[in-house]
Amino acid sequence: MATALPLESTRSVRSAVVEQELIDDVARAIAAVSDRHDPGLDSWWEASADPKAFERSGAPSHFTASALPITADGTRVCLVLHGRMGLWVQPGGHLEAGDRSVREAAQRELAEETGLVGSISAEPLCLSRHPAPCGQADWHLDLQMLAVVPQVVPVLSEESTDVAWFEARRLPSGIASGVDALVGRAVDRVSRIGSR
Helix, strand or coil: CCCCCCHHHHHHHHHHHHHHHHHHHHHHHHHHCCCCCCHHHHHHHHHHCCHHHHCCCCCCEEEEEEEEEECCCCCEEEEEEECCCCCEECCEEECCCCCCCHHHHHHHHHHHHHCCCCEECCCCCEEEEEECCCCCCCEEEEEEEEEECCCCCCCCCCCEEEEEEEECCECCCCECCCHHHHHHHHHHHHHHHHCC
16 A cells, blocks of 8 residues: 655655656757757756756856747847846746746746747757856856747836847847847748748
C-alpha cells in the first residue's frame, strides 16, 4: 500500500518536475535554432546542463527569456526603455518558479512589462549572450522569442522608464546592441508567415 507524502514533500516533487520540464524546453529551444556542433554555442550547452543557470543568481551566466512584440503585418514593434541600462530593448527577464517553458516565461515577461498578450513563437528568433545588467552574473543567455500582438496601447511597468511602439524600419536611437538584428529577423519571419 502506498503512503501519502507530506504536503511539503509533495511540493518539492512538483517543483522538481516543473524545473525539469523547463530545463528540457530550454535545451529543445537551443537545439531548434542551432547546430550542436557549433563551438560558439558551447557556453549555452554547458549552462543547459547546470540547474543553477536557471536561477537569477546563477553565475557566471544564467538564462533569460524575452519576446519582441510585433504587429501581424510586421510594420510596428513595441520596445521598453530599460530602467537600469537606459536603452530601448524588447521585454524580457529572468526565468521564474512556475515557468514551464521558454514560451511561457516570454509571455509572462511580455505581459508584465507591456500589458500586451499575443502569440509567442514555438522557437526562438535568436540566442543572445550579452553582459548581464542584473549584477548577479557575468552573462545573460537570452532566448529571444517572437510575439505577434495587436497594436494596442502598452502599459508602462515599474521596471522601465518608457514603453512605445516604433516603425520596424525606423527604430529609435539608443537601442541596445542586437535589437536591430532581432527586429530584422522578426520582420522576415512575419513576412514569411503572411505569405503562406
